[in-house]
Amino acid sequence: MQKFFSSRKLVIVVVCLIVSFGLMTLSVAIRDKRSTPPLVQQFGNDIVGFADRIVAAPMNGIHHGFVSTKNLLNTYQENERLKSKVDQLTQTQVKDQVLTRENKQLKRQLNVGSTLTGYEKINAAVITRTPSSWASQIIINKGQASGIKKNMPVIAGPGLIGTVAEVNKTNSKVVLVSNTAENSNRFAIQVLGDNSKVVNGIITSYDSSSNRIIMGNITSKAKLSVGNRVTTSGLGGVIPKGIYVGTVSKVAQDDYGLAKKVYIKPAANLNDIEVVSVAVRD
């Protein structure tokens, strides 16, 4: 029988391992920096992205058909539920308009330019999702050409779903908050607690078994209860203030009993995303 590890094969295996680790380290280093991937990689990704649209379009069409049928079946109940909310919504909307105008006027009077809350949206469609258990990533069809930059927050439906991790010319990768990597998802967020007390903190991890975002290391004594709303705080970096993240579902002590750990139920459904908006701070 032929020896499995002949010296030639052994050399090939070792060289492959070294190259593999080298490339892995390189790509982690690139991802952690603010820079975009090398031009060659961007170019490759753009070409693959174009080809992908041809395959993805019919697939997404079929999926869309199924979703539409499902929605049609639920229409009656949903309609009943929504009717009750409509009146309330109009009222809020009108009030919102008035307040926005008032806010603008007051800002002008005070000579305050743009604050942390202002942002514009760039809408994009989801092309595909990374077929991997580890990287919770989706790929969207807008890139540098549309003004998207790395680390911008991405919103789908009611709330935040993740941040832009890699930008190519015409597509970009979005890492969802459900990613468990050590070096992702450090959003600055705040909880509007009882008695309008605000608790600031950052997202520290994600609990994949129960689908909860965890905000750790809270030493504030302010009382938080289930159902309190969580938004981005706009502190530190490119993420604007006031993007809805989710609601508090549980408040627990951390492992040492020194600080609090807040479990947050994400507002957006992370597993059914078709269209997203990227928030660009003014």
Place this chain on the structure above:
Amino acid sequence: MKRKVPIAIYFVIGQFIAFFLDGSISQALSGTLFKYPNSMVPCLTVLWLILAAFFGNVKKLHLYTWAAVIGFIFDMYYTGLLGVNVFIFPLVVYLCQTVYQILPPNFLSGFLVYFLGITVLVSLGYIANAFIGETDASVAQFLVNTLAPTLALNLVLLAIVYLPIETLYRTHKQ
């Protein structure tokens, strides 16, 4: 008479379609496939490669080169983490082809070899991702929540496409 399209063309086109379908299926069925806490990952790209290793001529199709190329594109486009699948794909193809040659060529041995191939693929992927801190899942969680569902899904997919692909390769054999 019409000229016959060579099998290599079918192979390459099918390869890219399988590659894009992986992502599209993950996206369209993400509610089912990635339901917490399990994750089933479709591996149609590797399925296509392994079936080519079973039925086709590995030398004529330049199978290892294509496995490395598609692995590289996979890394670049889907994960953004270079140097993982570019080596895992050819390795899995090599393993499957070597083992399949020893066994009698029928569906059952193909099934078993494919089982082995997917296990190696997913496990090596886990090791690589754990190495760079991309995942914090423990080995037990990995076995129960990722490997088992992924195997189940991919074996079903194999059972569905086995016969059509075998027919495709058989009709194109000179």
